[in-house]
Amino acid sequence: MKPAVAVVEPKTPGNVGTIARAMKNFGMDDLKIVDPPELDRDSEAYGFAGQAREDVLPNYDEVTFDELVANYHTVGLTATTNEDARKHVRFPFETPAELADSLAEAEADVVLIFGRESNGLTNEELARVDQVCSIPASADYPALNLGQAATVTLYELRDLTVDETQHPDVERERADEAAIEGFYDGFADLLAAIDHPEEKRDKTMRLVRRLVGRAHPTGREIATLRGVLRRATERAEAADPPRTQ
Amino acid sequence: MKPAVAVVEPKTPGNVGTIARAMKNFGMDDLKIVDPPELDRDSEAYGFAGQAREDVLPNYDEVTFDELVANYHTVGLTATTNEDARKHVRFPFETPAELADSLAEAEADVVLIFGRESNGLTNEELARVDQVCSIPASADYPALNLGQAATVTLYELRDLTVDETQHPDVERERADEAAIEGFYDGFADLLAAIDHPEEKRDKTMRLVRRLVGRAHPTGREIATLRGVLRRATERAEAADPPRTQ
Numbered sequence: 153m154k155p156a157v158a159v160v161e162p163k164t165p166g167n168v169g170t171i172a173r174a175m176k177n178f179g180m181d182d183l184k185i186v187d188p189p190e191l192d193r194d195s196e197a198y199g200f201a202g203q204a205r206e207d208v209l210p211n212y213d214e215v216t217f218d219e220l221v222a223n224y225h226t227v228g229l230t231a232t233t234n235e236d237a238r239k240h241v242r243f244p245f246e247t248p249a250e251l252a253d254s255l256a257e258a259e260a261d262v263v264l265i266f267g268r269e270s271n272g273l274t275n276e277e278l279a280r281v282d283q284v285c286s287i288p289a290s291a292d293y294p295a296l297n298l299g300q301a302a303t304v305t306l307y308e309l310r311d312l313t314v315d316e317t318q319h320p321d322v323e324r325e326r327a328d329e330a331a332i333e334g335f336y337d338g339f340a341d342l343l344a345a346i347d348h349p350e351e352k353r354d355k356t357m358r359l360v361r362r363l364v365g366r367a368h369p370t371g372r373e374i375a376t377l378r379g380v381l382r383r384a385t386e387r388a389e390a391a392d393p394p395r396t397q
Numbered sequence: 398m399k400p401a402v403a404v405v406e407p408k409t410p411g412n413v414g415t416i417a418r419a420m421k422n423f424g425m426d427d428l429k430i431v432d433p434p435e436l437d438r439d440s441e442a443y444g445f446a447g448q449a450r451e452d453v454l455p456n457y458d459e460v461t462f463d464e465l466v467a468n469y470h471t472v473g474l475t476a477t478t479n480e481d482a483r484k485h486v487r488f489p490f491e492t493p494a495e496l497a498d499s500l501a502e503a504e505a506d507v508v509l510i511f512g513r514e515s516n517g518l519t520n521e522e523l524a525r526v527d528q529v530c531s532i533p534a535s536a537d538y539p540a541l542n543l544g545q546a547a548t549v550t551l552y553e554l555r556d557l558t559v560d561e562t563q564h565p566d567v568e569r570e571r572a573d574e575a576a577i578e579g580f581y582d583g584f585a586d587l588l589a590a591i592d593h594p595e596e597k598r599d600k601t602m603r604l605v606r607r608l609v610g611r612a613h614p615t616g617r618e619i620a621t622l623r624g625v626l627r628r629a630t631e632r633a634e635a636a637d638p639p640r641t642q
Contacts, residue, residue, distance in 0.1 A: 170545065177534045177541050203538050233564055244570070244615055254611070286564065288555060289422045293448050294563035296422050296548075300415065303545040304552045310533060318539035319478055319531065325489070366499070370489055 153255060153312045155227070155262040156182035158220055160277065162298065163269055165189050169200030169209065170299030171266070176204035178306040179313035183212040184220070184263065200299075221280050225260035227251065228273050228281035229305060231295045245284040248308035254283070255312060264305060269298045327374040335374050336361060338381035345388035398500060398557045400472070400507040401427035403465055405522065407543065408514055410434050414445030414454065415544030416511070421449035423551040424558035428457040429465070429508065445544075466525050470505035472496065473518050473526035474550060476540045490529040493553035499528070500557060509550060514543045572619040580619050581606060583626035590633035 157175055162168050168191060172183055191197045191209070201209045220226055233245050246254060255262055265281060267273035278284060287296060287304050296304065306313075339360055343353050369377075402420055407413050413436060417428055436442045436454070446454045465471055478490050491499060500507060510526060512518035523529060532541060532549050541549065551558075584605055588598050614622075 170542065173542055174545060176538045177545075179535045179537075200542070202540070202542060231563065244613070244618075245564075247564075257611070287552070288559070288562040288564050289552075290424045290559050291561045291563045292424075293421045295447070297415065297418055297445070297447060300419060300422075300545070300548040303541075303548055307532070307534075307549045307552075314533070314535050316536040317533040318476065318536045319490075319492075319533050366502075368489070373489075 153258065153262070154180055154182070155255065155264050155309065155313070156180075156184055156224065157302065157306070158184040158186065158215065158263050158265045159298075159302075160186040160217060160265060160273060161268050163189055164196070164298075165191055166196035166200045167269060167297070167299040168212075169195075169197040169205075171302040172197070172204035172209040172212075173200060173202040174299070174303040174306045175208050176202070177303075178310045179315065180306060180309075181208050181211075183208055184215045185212050186215055186217055186220075188212070188214055217277060217280075220263050220265060223261065224263040225258060225283075226263055226265055226281040227255075227283045227285050228265050228278050229267065229285050229287075229301060230272050230278060231286060231289070231301070232272070233284070233286045245286045247288055248285060248305045251283070251285045251305075252309050252311060255309065264302075264309075266298060266302050266305075325370050327369050327371040331371060331374045331378075332364065332369065335364070335369075335378050335381070338378050338385070342381050342385045342388065345385045398503065398507070399425055399427070400500065400509050400554065400558070401425075401429055401469065402547065402551070403429040403431065403460065403508050403510045404433075404543075404547075405431040405462060405510060405518060406513050408434055409441070409543075410436055411441035411445045412514060412542070412544045413457075414440075414442040414449075416547040417442070417449035417454040417457075418445060418447040419544070419548040419551045420453050421447070422548075423555045424560065425551060425554075426453050426456070428453055429460045430457050431460055431462055431465075433457070433459055462522060462525075465508055465510060468506065469508040470503060470528075471508055471510055471526040472500075472528045472530050473510050473523050474512065474530050474532075474546060475517050475523060476531060476534070476546070477517065478529070478531045490531045492533055493530060493550045496528070496530045496550075497554050497556060500554065509547075509554075511543060511547050511550075570615050572614050572616040576616060576619045576623075577609065577614065580609070580614075580623050580626070583623050583630070587626050587630045587633065590630045 157171065157180055159168060159171060162185065168185065175181060175183060197209060198205045265273065285305065287301055289296060336357065340353070340357055343356060348356065402416065402425060404413060404416060407430065413430065420426060420428060442454060443450045510518065530550065532546060534541060581602065585598070585602055588601060593601065
């Protein structure tokens with residue numbers, strides 16, 4: 153399920169380039185433009201497109217809004233939503249995260265439609281789309297720049313469109329529970345070796361457990377820390393016993 | 398918990414403006430720049446900042462990287478992560494969504510640090526930060542433009558930073574369950590009135606229930622549809638009985 157991305161009457165070539173780059177960053181490639189501006193090789197469109205200047209941007213299709221409505225399940229993006237359910241042009245709407253969920257079940261060809269820099273999609277255009285999507289932002293200033301709105305929206309759809317991210321498989325890298333428990337045992341041994349007050353040891357161990365638990369340590373981190381604890385415990389045991397207080 | 402946002406040695410004023418705009422869109426206001434470029438009132442910084450040209454952008458602070466490390470819990474952003482846990486400069490890292498969760502519990506002053514357009518943050522800089530964050534993107538082309546990376550990151554932190562979005566309270570607008578059940582009853586009445594084959598009625602009702610359930614209808618939508626069903630049922634009942642097949 154890779155949606156196409158359409159832009160209606162963009163005036164600024166740089167925004168088209170920004171959108172093309174975001175498409176490539178998040179695994180999409182089908183760019184459509186209604187009434188495109190001049191998109192020369194030396195325009196900001198190409199300057200802003202990054203590696204998308206090689207494929208997404210030069211391969212864009214010029215289309216009409218009517219063609220989008222006729223051939224796709226259409227999703228219109230807007231910053232301005234209706235306040236309530238009495239008017240239907242801009243309500244109900246979904247957030248990009250909700251859109252990702254609902255499109256995950258869609259079988260149709262989908263196009264995300266972004267409007268003009270100046271005033272987005274018109275009421276007439278929004279009335280013709282199948283779904284409305286709106287990015288939650290500050291009530292004081294909810295209007296994102298066109299390129300930034302597209303970037304956020306495509307980012308949220310990444311689970312549908314990106315086959316493989318640049319990130320390693322993090323789960324695999326987490327330390328296994330036995331190793332982490334070994335670390336806690338080692339920490340308790342150290343507390344004993346340094347004569348940490350007995351009545352405080354349980355509380356201290358809970359604190360350590362919470363802290364390390366939140367950090368989701370890697371195997372490497374735990375192995376390193378266990379080594380440090382072992383050496384510290386050995387040194388403490390070899391040292392003179394502490395003076396009684 | 399509103400993080401500050403720092404940019405290290407940005408070369409392109411337009412990117413600074415884009416970041417300032419995203420900050421205002423997502424409720425942040427404390428912009429810091431290490432070695433800023435020229436940021437004249439007629440530069441692209443102001444051209445790209447939208448309404449942030451009035452406050453976030455002109456109020457930026459010029460800082461050093463050392464000052465950030467000394468005074469904040471630092472989060473470094475990078476597209477390039479280590480492949481595994483053997484090297485610690487770029488691993489472990491969190492995604493922006495994970496960062497939002499972990500910062501929700503942080504009491505400290507936090508700064509998000511974005512690197513240069515050309516090559517991000519250096520290994521030396523990343524070695525000095527407290528957390529590393531990386532945006533999941535296509536393995537084929539994971540490098541987002543600086544302004545776009547900041548936009549996605551600040552968007553993900555919106556629950557921590559935006560007091561009130563422009564969106565109406567959607568939960569309140571959903572039709573209540575009794576009304577939706579009334580709609581289903583009305584639909585079943587219509588099926589009976591139009592002599593829909595009895596053996597198919599249960600299956601049809603399940604289909605309708607799934608479809609409407611996924612759409613999370615508003616009270617207004619359900620009221621409208623119930624009216625339509627009622628009229629259709631009345632007309633069907635008033636019409637001649639169908640010919641037997």
